[in-house]
Amino acid sequence: MDVYYFYSYGTAGWLALQAAPLIASPTMIVTLLSPEVREATPLEVYFSRSLGFALLAIGVLQVLLTGSIPLTSRLTDAGPTTTDPADPKAPYALPTLTITAIFHGLCAFYAYMLWTETGIVSFSLGVAGSGFFCSVAVWCILFASSDGRISRKTGMDKRVSGWPFENKVEKEWRGKKGD
Structure with missing residues (x-):
């Protein structure tokens, strides 16, 4: 599998993994995060599920806008997708890669700050996951975005x-x- 497709589907999977507990059990998330055990308020449930749905939307948009799933009705047009700006199958591939690389970088940085402040091991997993996908995205931007000369x-x-x-x-x- 090409690194470009690995990044696209990997990002969608990573975001879906983060979204699943936010959508399925916001009460459990609030219970884990609050110092006292209490029931989640309707506003907390709303924000938790909204964040989960937003993460799913970003993952789906990542796959669609990078051209990993060809959005054409003709089979002859469904060839391999590149990040070349002249490629009509994925005109937004490079901007999408750049935005999601920045997103993963910011998430990794924020998780690292929380990890060093609190020492909770779960934040280190967030650093590892988001940092990995940020580095893969930067690699794709630098080396997989043109065919060379x-x-x-x-x-x-x-x-x-x-x-x-x-x-x-x-x-x-x-x-x-x-x-």
Whole structure:
């Protein structure tokens, strides 16, 4: 599976995992978070379920806007999706990746602040999950967002330089070509 699709479906799964307890049992969440045992107020139940539904919506939008599920009615158009801006199947792929990377980064940072302040191990799991998806998103933005510039002569990527290390493969190719 491509890293791009892994990130898209992984983000949706991670957000669904976080949304499930918020939607299913807001009373349990309030009981776990409050210092005294009490019943959840209707406002707390509303906000908990609204947050859960928002997380599900963000996960579904992540999958749809990145083109992981092709939204076309013709089978000939349903080819592989790239993050290339010229690709008509996913025109919002790169902006969606950027926004969700920022979202995961902020969630990881906030969970890290809570973890260092309280020492609760559950926050460290949030740091690990959100931090992992943030790093995968940044990797996709940096390295999986273009096809590169491949030279017709050498067949190598033109974006690499010879500094500070020389490109021995290209040097050997040029040496053979000169023979």
